[in-house]
Amino acid sequence: MTTVETPVETPGTPAGGVSPRRGPQTVRLGIGQLRIDVDDPAGTWHAVEQTAARAAAEGVELLVLPELAACGYVFADHAEALARSEDLDGPTVAAYRELSRRHGLVLAAGFAERGEAGRVHNSALLVEDGELRAVYRKAHLWDAEKLYFTPGSAPAPVVDTRVGRLGLMICYDLEFPEFVRDVALRGAEVLLAPSNWPTEHSPGPGLVAETIKSQANAACNRIWMVVADRTGVERGQHWVGGSMVCDPLGAIVTEPVLGREGWLVADLDLARARDKTVTSRNHAFGDRRPELYGGILSP
Amino acid sequence: MTTVETPVETPGTPAGGVSPRRGPQTVRLGIGQLRIDVDDPAGTWHAVEQTAARAAAEGVELLVLPELAACGYVFADHAEALARSEDLDGPTVAAYRELSRRHGLVLAAGFAERGEAGRVHNSALLVEDGELRAVYRKAHLWDAEKLYFTPGSAPAPVVDTRVGRLGLMICYDLEFPEFVRDVALRGAEVLLAPSNWPTEHSPGPGLVAETIKSQANAACNRIWMVVADRTGVERGQHWVGGSMVCDPLGAIVTEPVLGREGWLVADLDLARARDKTVTSRNHAFGDRRPELYGGILSP
Incomplete structure (x- = not known):
């Protein structure tokens, strides 16, 4: 895929901060905390489409959806994951691109990617205006x-996108x-993390162990940290629904919507992450x- | 100083966890959240002595005191810091050793260390039963x-000490x-961090920005995290008083004593940090x- 960009090679600039870059200072972000179900592919994808439309209607420029949002998470075995996976020329990537183009979005979301020799990858993509x-x-x-x-x-x-320099990883990577x-x-101003947080690791009602790590990641690096979590019960597995945005000081700036579908919007001032x-006398890098x-x- | 141990060279053991080691499974920790004042050396040291005696009386085996607990923090300039500094043969290190010997303590605490060629270091020592x-x-x-x-x-x-394998760093290092x-x-089961947290960086009453980072450090590494903070107003500088203990899941297990002198005790199960x-299917390392x-x- 010639349109896939390799990681931007931008060494950190410890003494003077991140180099100036054209683009908006403030970006409207939306997070779709979706109900995802490997046994309901149509319903799962319908929620993705509805969320993209809602994002556009509310002026969102950057939409983040959960890990494996296109296909579900709780696979029975490798064979099922392989059957649900697609390569980058498959219909899922095409559909994400089309949603992004139609609604004028930069979109990050998860899918099961078919690799070489029968391998399957837990992948996330970043699409910008169809690309x-x-x-x-x-x-x-x-x-x-x-x-x-x-x-x-x-x-x-x-x-680098029109809504800032974006980093992309998935769920457990954040730990x-x-x-x-x-x-x-490498200059990421916003780190996007499509996620699926299982409830077993929640220390109690209203508490999510992973939020602490996300806050610390934001604060130590002075970046915006975006977690798009999911909800629902899937083949007996319960999910937290802990989507959140942390500002570059580590403060959570969105109200949590635990345990159910949710829609979060936040305006991110990118200048805060560049400084x-x-x-x-102190500089984080x-x-x-x-x-x-x-x-x-x-x- | 032949008694100073260089860092223990113990490479991580990713697959099987930290190697078995003899020693107690549970250690009683004490934290002295002291009022420290560069303009009151006698009172500052008196508090150190009182705290060591209290620790012994309460069965504490491992005592942690703040950064620069022996001499104060807010120096006017390098000359004053140099004047208050001592080398490892000076009376402060001798006094810490004697407190440790007399009270049967493993003790971590800060002092201004005189280095070579007029250099001064913000140092912390670890003494065990006088050594x-x-x-x-x-x-x-x-x-x-x-x-x-x-x-x-x-x-x-x-x-390696009789109260576990201890890491030692100071305050801002934790970020x-x-x-x-x-x-x-390298196998640290408990990370000790003598600290001085200034109030300017507290996000609000009862909140301490640094706690999030300490919790995440504990949780990502599955170690006990110990912060010995200080209190008081020193030459106009206010201090948080945010001493805390985080367990290896990142939970704070001590009640905070914000804004005043405090004494915290916690029992640390070292086995939790070795696992x-x-x-x-997942292993933190x-x-x-x-x-x-x-x-x-x-x-």
Whole structure:
């Protein structure tokens, strides 16, 4: 696919911050917290379409949908995941592109990607006005995903779009702060994370363990952090529904919509994510001591 | 100083978790949230002594005191910091060793360390039953510290003690998750962080921005996270008083004592920090993809 952009090679600029870039300072974001069901493909896709239309009607420029939003998550086995997967020329990617074109959206969302030699990847794409800008294969697989999917072998993409420089990863990836740091150093202003958060790991009603990590990721890197979670019960699996937006100080700026379908809108001031100033003498990236971090590359 | 241990070289053991180690499973920790004042050295040190005695009386085995607890924080300039600094043979280190010996404590606490050629370091030591086990020089300096102190040039130490394998760093270091990851991969079960958190960076009453990062550090690495903060007003500078203990899932297990002197006690089950199991198929370290993290070593 010649339209797929490889990760933008933009080394961090520790001393002076991210280089100036044309584009809007404020972006209207929408998150569709969808009910997704591997046993109801039509209903699942209908929700995607309805959400894209609603986004356009409400002036949203950047829409983020959950992990595997196109096909569902709870596969029985590899064979079922393979059967539901498609390559980048398949109808799902085409349909995402068409939604993006029709509604004038930059759109991030998940799907099961058919790879080479019968492999299936838990992937997310980024489309802009009909054009496929990036595809990312989840690098850190969660639990039974290891039975169905082959992990990706590339860092997460960072892509310049008309709504800012966007990083893209998926769910459990966020629990690896070194992976997040990498996209932030490449200048991501907003990190989009299509997700499926299972309820078993929620520490209690109204609490989501993963939110802490998302907030810290935002705050340590001074980026906007966007999690598009899902809801519903799928083959007995319950889901949190913990979609959220964290500002570059780590504050959650959206009201949580736990345990049900939801629609979240937030205006993101990208300038806040370009400024890595912590104090007059501190800079979130410039204060790093990479010469002391080599130990974390040990296998 | 032949008694100072260099960082324990214990590569992470991704597949099988941290190697078995003899020692207690549960350790009683005490945190002295002290009023520290550079203009009241006698009162400041008196509080240190009182806290060590209290710790012993309450069965505490591991005592953590704030950053620069021996001398105060708000120096006027480098000359004053230099005047208050001492080398490892000076009376402050001797006094910390004696407190540790007398009360049977493993003790972590801060002091201004005189280095070579007129340099001063914002340092923390770890003493065990009178023996100096490690000295750490803060690698990430906060704000005006850059005017007085020379940053350290070594990774944070990880030391085997009778109360577990302990990591040691200072305050702003915690905002660099790659630095924390490094000590966790070397097997630290408890990360001790003598700190001084200024109020300007608190997002609101009862809230401390740094707690989120500490919780995430604990949760991502499945370690106990201990912050010994300070209180008081020092030359016009107000301090949060945000001492806390996070368990290996990132939950705060101590009641906060904000804005005043405080004493926190918690029992730490070290076995919880040795088990990096996330699910039956997930391991906090084994799931890492170090081959994808090389970008974060770029300067």
